[in-house]
Amino acid sequence: MSNFTIHNVVIPQADGYTTTDVQIVDDKITAIAPELNVTGTAVNGEHQLLLPGFINAHTHSSEMWLRGIIPPFPLELWLAELYDFPLLTPEKVYLSALGNAVETLLSGGTTVVDHLVLIPHQELDTIAAAVRAYKEIGIRAFIAPLIQDLPLSMGIPAGGKVQNHEPFFRSTAEILEFMETVIKQFHNPESGIHIAVAPTGTQLCTDALFTGCMELSDKYDLCRHSHLLETKAQEKLAQEKYGCSAVEHLQNLGYLSDRTSLAHCVWLSDQDITILGQTQSTIVHNPLSNLRLGSGIAPILKSRQAGVNVVFACDGASSNDSQDLLEAIKIGSILHNVTDFDYRQWITPRQAVEMASLGGAKGLNMADKVGSLEVGKQADLVMYNLNHLSLLPRTDPIGLLVLGRPSNVVSNVWVNGRQIVADGEITTIDVDGLQKELFNQSQWSVKQQSQITKDMEAHYRFVMGLGD
Numbered sequence: 001m002s003n004f005t006i007h008n009v010v011i012p013q014a015d016g017y018t019t020t021d022v023q024i025v026d027d028k029i030t031a032i033a034p035e036l037n038v039t040g041t042a043v044n045g046e047h048q049l050l051l052p053g054f055i056n057a058h059t060h061s062s063e064m065w066l067r068g069i070i071p072p073f074p075l076e077l078w079l080a081e082l083y084d085f086p087l088l089t090p091e092k093v094y095l096s097a098l099g100n101a102v103e104t105l106l107s108g109g110t111t112v113v114d115h116l117v118l119i120p121h122q123e124l125d126t127i128a129a130a131v132r133a134y135k136e137i138g139i140r141a142f143i144a145p146l147i148q149d150l151p152l153s154m155g156i157p158a159g160g161k162v163q164n165h166e167p168f169f170r171s172t173a174e175i176l177e178f179m180e181t182v183i184k185q186f187h188n189p190e191s192g193i194h195i196a197v198a199p200t201g202t203q204l205c206t207d208a209l210f211t212g213c214m215e216l217s218d219k220y221d222l223c224r225h226s227h228l229l230e231t232k233a234q235e236k237l238a239q240e241k242y243g244c245s246a247v248e249h250l251q252n253l254g255y256l257s258d259r260t261s262l263a264h265c266v267w268l269s270d271q272d273i274t275i276l277g278q279t280q281s282t283i284v285h286n287p288l289s290n291l292r293l294g295s296g297i298a299p300i301l302k303s304r305q306a307g308v309n310v311v312f313a314c315d316g317a318s319s320n321d322s323q324d325l326l327e328a329i330k331i332g333s334i335l336h337n338v339t340d341f342d343y344r345q346w347i348t349p350r351q352a353v354e355m356a357s358l359g360g361a362k363g364l365n366m367a368d369k370v371g372s373l374e375v376g377k378q379a380d381l382v383m384y385n386l387n388h389l390s391l392l393p394r395t396d397p398i399g400l401l402v403l404g405r406p407s408n409v410v411s412n413v414w415v416n417g418r419q420i421v422a423d424g425e426i427t428t429i430d431v432d433g434l435q436k437e438l439f440n441q442s443q444w445s446v447k448q449q450s451q452i453t454k455d456m457e458a459h460y461r462f463v464m465g466l467g468d
């Protein structure tokens with residue numbers, strides 16, 4: 001349990017900013033007021049901005065090994081390229097989880113949702129490696145093992161053509177059994193490690209897999225996660241498979257709830273937005289990967305007006321290709337100014353900060369524990385150095401943080417009261433050693449187009465009406 005008192009730190013209040021002290025006892029915020037007596041360690045907060053930690057609400061950490069290398073393709077062909085790389089090892093999964101966490105922490109994040117890609121036949125070892133990394137570094141982590149029970153080729157609409165698909169290499173029952181083992185072994189919220197159920201999406205999962213995951217979520221009180229309507233092809237596919245939208249289908253299955261967060265939601269109808277609002281589901285907005293893969297611009301302003309909780313994320317590092325949460329928040333805020341002429345709906349920097357912190361917490365069913373600077377909440381806190389050139393000269397600190405290009409401005413981070421960044425440096429792991437490993441276990445290279453993409457491309461172009 002840690003006790004500390006931050007002195008003279010800048011915090012936002014309704015009509016501006018104030019300089020105050022913040023006291024943390026037993027990992028919880030116990031007082032926010034000027035001139036508090038020191039309890040525990042004294043922390044100098046002078047010329048620093050204190051905010052609740054952000055939530056990086058959707059990523060795939062092991063994609064770090066493939067960032068910057070996959071050519072500009074839409075999701076369906078990009079995925080085929082991704083599958084063409086040699087399998088990772090659990091050791092590499094461990095290193096990329098650490099790398100992902102470092103970048104998230106140093107851009108204001110204190111929680112990460114890792115929709116973790118599993119190494120076939122080493123699924124448990126994959127999860128154990130990520131758990132080890134997140135525990136070591138000390139970031140709060142929701143590990144959502146990425147599961148599917150249909151083969152990749154079924155993720156593209158048939159377009160009226162008869163196609164043959166190889167069955168997926170594991171049965172639905174085996175996958176659900178595996179998930180229950182994972183939950184029993186690793187779900188431990190007190191230690192900062194949560195397991196979430198996360199079928200990858202309706203395009204590659206059966207109803208039975210979604211239903212089984214729902215049952216596990218109810219039985220063990222787990223968050224639910226999934227990709228949803230990321231691409232035009234997925235919208236077409238849902239109509240082919242279900243005769244309705246993927247949102248309506250998930251509602252019919254009962255998957256949508258106040259602890260369900262859904263990555264992307266680019267291709268939503270007005271009816272879909274209404275359903276997401278009614279079910280209190282959360283949209284996880286990944287603006288950079290939506291741009292990188294040409295998926296489209298998610299109807300974020302419309303969704304917010306309909307009362308849907310919208311939060312930000314980086315998405316996997318081979319479709320972004322970074323884990324800078326401040327960058328995702330900036331682009332995710334201002335991107336929508338071009339879709340809606342009514343500037344009164346545009347996202348302000350303060351709203352963006354609230355979406356990234358309290359909104360993110362709400363999407364993970366922990367808004368009562370973290371996400372705001374309030375007495376009684378767990379200390380998931382980030383301090384920003386307002387003396388840094390990228391935050392100068394002095395204007396509106398949150399405006400500069402969201403709309404500017406702050407770099408190296410995170411000075412201190414606490415997760416659950418534990419300090420894991422001090423003076424801009426990660427204190428829990430050896431970052432130099434990590435960099436050395438990432439360097440030594442990779443090489444400079446260029447990707448040649450894979451055979452599997454070539455095989456899929458003609459059909460993809462046909463169903464998307466793109467010509468030869």
Ligand SMILES: [Zn+2]
Nearest residue numbers: 227263315316
């Ligand atoms: Zn994703």
